[in-house]
Each structure stands twice: as C-alpha cells, then as structure tokens.
Amino acid sequence: RGMSKLLQAQGLGKRFGGLQALSDVSFDIEQGEIYGLIGPNGAGKTTLFNVLTGLYIPEEGSCTFNGESMSGKKPHEVAFAGLARTFQNIRLFANLSAIENVMIGRHMRTKAGVFGAVLRTRATRAEETATEARAQELLDYVGIGHRANDVARSLPYGDQRRLEIARALATDPKLLALDEPAAGMNASETVVLRKLVEKIRADGVTVLLIEHDMKLVMGLCDRVLVLEYGKVLAMGKPAQVQRDPKVIEAYLGAGAAQDPLIHQERPA
Secondary structure, three states: OOOOEEEEEEEEEEEEOOEEEEEEEEEEEEOOOEEEEEOOOOOOHHHHHHHHOOOOOOOEEEEEEOOEEOOOOOHHHHHHHOEEEOOOOOOOOOOOEHHHHHHHHHHHHOOOHHHHHHHOOHHHHHHHHHHHHHHHHHHHHHOOHHHOOOEHHHOOHHHHHHHHHHHHHOOOOOEEEEEOOOOOOOHHHHHHHHHHHHHHHHOOOEEEEEOOOHHHHHHHOOEEEEEEOOEEEEEEOHHHHHHOHHHHHHHHOOOHHHOHHHHHHOOO
C-alpha cells in the first residue's frame, strides 16, 4: 500500500520485579490504519500501551513515532508529539463539565496553556474563545454536543467514553490509542463506537485499539497483533489471525483448534 510507518516498535522488553511483562515485542503501525491489539487477560496489552505512551520506560528496545525517537520521553512529550490515548478506567475530571474536560485536553496545543487560562490576558481570552468553540465542535463530532454543560460524572457510561475520546482528539493527535473503549458498553453503544472510530480514521487519524470485544476488532481493524504472556503470538490481517491455531488455542484452550465451529460461534 506504500503507506508510511507512523509508529515502529523494535524489541520492546519490560520487567516488573521478576516478572517479564513484555519480551521482544516488535511491530509497526502504518499511517491511516486501524490497528488492533488483542490477547488474553494478563497478556501485556496495557503494559505495551503504557510503554508506547511514555508511562513506563522499557528495559529493552525502542519506539519511534512519526520519525522521532520516543525513548525516555515523558507522557506529555509523547502526547505533544501526536500520540493521544484513553484509559481502561475512564479518567475524566468528574466534577467539571463535558466541555471543560475537552478544553483541558485542548490546552496542550494552545500557547497560553493552563496558566494563561488562569491569568486571562486579552490574547488568552481570544484563544480561550477559540478553544471553547473547538471543544464544542469535538463534542458534536463524537455525538454528545447536547451534553456540553453537563458534569462529566452525571453522563451515562457510553457518553463518558465518548467524552474521553473527544478530549484525546482535542490534542490533534496523529495516532489515537484507545484502551478498551467498548468495555462495559451494550451492543447499541458498541455500534455507535464503531462508527465513531471509522469516522475518526476517515478524517485522517490513525487508530490503535486494545479491545476484548473480538467481533469489534475483527470487523474494524486492518491488522491485528496478538500478545500472549508478553510475547507476540501472531500478527496479520484479522482473517489470518482468526484462523491461526495458536490464537484459537490461546483464547479457547487446547482442543478448540481442532473444531473450527466452536471458534465461529464463540469469537471469545
């Protein structure tokens, strides 16, 4: 496809005490794709996410993003470089309104930043108006514009997830990394989420998705990486990965690989 590689991870390794949480993980994400990261519980998915986004420093390996080394970069520096993320447990400012939450995400890209917002000079007031307008646009974009002035904690769960995505988008990311966005969502919320992720990609943002919902991953992602015990078990197009006996076994236990029907009925 001749696309450029946006993110390249090479030989990543991460230990916690005696536990090897990641071991020799290498992969790349091309610009414009939706890339899925799956694996059984405890496979190291969130650890990998935390390494990519600067929360953890790996003992081995390196990561480049948009041609720039991310080694030793702090989370805010990684975010500034254009890699935004959401979290498994929603991290919103619970007592602030939806629009304020998005504006806080936006401040990273404004000159005034958070301090200017407090000092309120004329230039920052103009910037603040623009920031607020952009925040409202993003709320509309994710489908919760009518909730702009509602306090974050009062929003229904699915709307809180969408608010978190709006806040991540406020930083103008090149890559949006979503940590289990469908967790806790019902079927209709998941459909809405899927359409939103497709729209985000159509608008030029590359997406990395950690997800337990196998149907969502297989229907949405261009390529998938499967982790097990912190190692790469398989990677490739969803159809390939789904048929890989190693993957079927990791998810459904030994014996399942002999009976592909089980696999089709219960896509984990």
